[in-house]
Amino acid sequence: MATRLQFENSCEIGAFSKLTNAYCLTAIGGSENFYSAFEAELADVIPVVKTSIGGTRLVGFLSVGNKNGLLLPHTTTDQELQHLRNSLPDQVVVQRIEEKLSALGNCIACNDHVALAHTDLDKETEELLADVLGVEVFRQTVAGNVLSGSYCALSNRGGLVHPHTSIEDLDELSTLLQVPLVAGTVNRGSEAIAAGMVVNDWTAFCGSDTTATELSVIDNVFMLRGDTRPGDGFDGMRKSLLDSYK
């Protein structure tokens, strides 16, 4: 079931957080609300780490990772690197890479098995991705945009892409990624999917502008309702149909 939240009055939570199956990174905000929301959902299961990258709060845009590893841009400071290595579980390999396109989160979308990369990514980065994250890398565009990381949100069970993606593209991407894909929007019609939400295999967080329709689409495609079959009876849909306004 997807949760709606805001980071300091902005709905672009995908910029300020990174969620994988093994850990969660959040930015340091003025109040603790953002962090508390993640903690409330995830604290029992995975570590939730507060950090900055290169002195900025744009944790989601700058880093890319899955349960196997985490890749950071060259702007990351040594302290931050050390802090992350300390906080994250040992099986997660934290690596800083030299890459011209330093907003790794915008350029690469990945889950535990497969990744979509910016078409101009370096060869070494691609190899590092394959090594550290253990994924198969495909250089692809999404709806004609090279920033595949920001227009596509991936988990191991499904994916949400830019709403203007054509049917042929959807088929192609779906075949590559081996997960069901849906074209949709988040945050009341915004096309930057990964900027507006973060997702892993059992939970998702969206910006508070997300409408009930969008939430139901997200719940459907990422199969978040606690059972594997989408489009179940009313009980399963109840949570997403009934809006709660905080």
Place this chain on the structure above:
Amino acid sequence: MMAQDAGMFTVHQTIGSVLCCKCGIRMQPNAANMCVKCLRSEVDITEGLLKRLVLVHCPECESYLQPPRTWVKLQLESKELLTFCLKKLQKNMNINKVKLVNAEFIWTEPHSKRVKVKVSVQKEVYNGAILEQSYLIEYVQQDHMCESCSRVAANPDQWVAAVQLRQHVSHRRTFFYLEQLILRHGAAARAVRIKQMDHGIDFYFSNRSHGNKFVEFIGKVAPVKSRSDKQLVSHDSKSNNYNYKYTFSVEISPICHEDLICLPPKAAAILGNIGPIVICTKVTNSIALLDPLTLKFGFLDAEQYWRTSFKSLLTSRQLVEYIVLDIEAVSSEITVGGMKYVLADAQVARVSDFGKNDTQFSIRTHLGHLLKPGDLALGYDLYGANSNDMELDRYKGYIPEVVLIKKSYEEKRQKRRGKPRSWKLKSLNMEVDDKIKVNEDKNDAEYENFLKDLEENPELRFNISLYQNKDYQPSEVASVTEDDGQPIPSVPDDELLAADLLAAEFDDLDLIEDGDGEDDMAE
């Protein structure tokens, strides 16, 4: 597209469908990713636009106020009114960045004082999506009399500019002719009042520029001297507004068509020393003078005339009838100023002398092309005239005894007397001052002479509109042809116009093109 031009294979892209983020129905993705209905419910692009406006309307002249001061006449439900209404919205729309796409009237009762316009506008919302919406604008019509109507209502006789047209001669021929010219060109359309005065006509206008325009028009058709003056009527000291009454005094030169003139030496010198006795052949804004003995001609324009202002020696009232006894052409046909003349020596005698005594005159005349022995002609009798002219007394050279002017059709006209003509003339709406004694018979005779002149001279008719006379029966005229085969001068039918439908006095019908006057009169 570029790839396709280069011959590369591209996959055909089908646009998929997404769910509207608000209502969840399936739709094609657009810039806002919301279905149109949700978008409309979200955004009202007509917010901030004017929906209720005021139109100031004058009920007397059906015109609307265009601020700050112009009043423009518009019909209800017309294109011009729509443009006028939309112009008021322009600024407001530009501020709100909406674009006007379509506008049309919704019908309202004419007396409801409301004009409803349905307007469609377009605006860009969210990121790139253009939304179109139509809404209703109501214009309230407020009644307010415009300045000119209120001025007319307050004082209907008020004038601001007066033009006093004068000619100091004893006949009114020029004014008859001017009246027709004015009617033809509509120069007095803006006149508030027209008054007939002794030796002239007064025209009153409500605007100085109208008066000025009229004076300029007269200046183009007659040789005039004019001056203008103004008189202070009222003065608003706070806003420094001065209201004046303007008067234009226009004097027409006393030289008329067919006058006999003895030129003073200064004027003769300007014209190349043509003989002191000259005939005036044509008066427009310049005077054409012809020397009958040498067939030399000269032109004097208004300025030159008033510098050496001279009066005529004898006018057409003093024409005397002569009978031509013998005529012999001296020169060949010469075209002078557009008219053909033949210089001839002739023996003539006054009709009053004919048969009674033997007084004959041998003269030289310019009418050799018109006259044959036995014809009647009209001319000036210098032999018997008792003229009181200093120039004539001073002149030492040869003075002709008789100067023939034109052929006389008097006899032939006798047969037609009393029968109506086939054409009529319109007249200006003139007031006649009661204080001046009007000699009815003299006026009628002069008018009749004027009509005869028109018949004889096609060039006089050139600038005048003649109208068909419906009361006229052509069958009667057929019997009135000349015995010797010479037709009486008359106006050919193709010169006649039908009157405008607005002219209530005349019953004429279909419009005939007014061609140039053909030379259809007697040879």
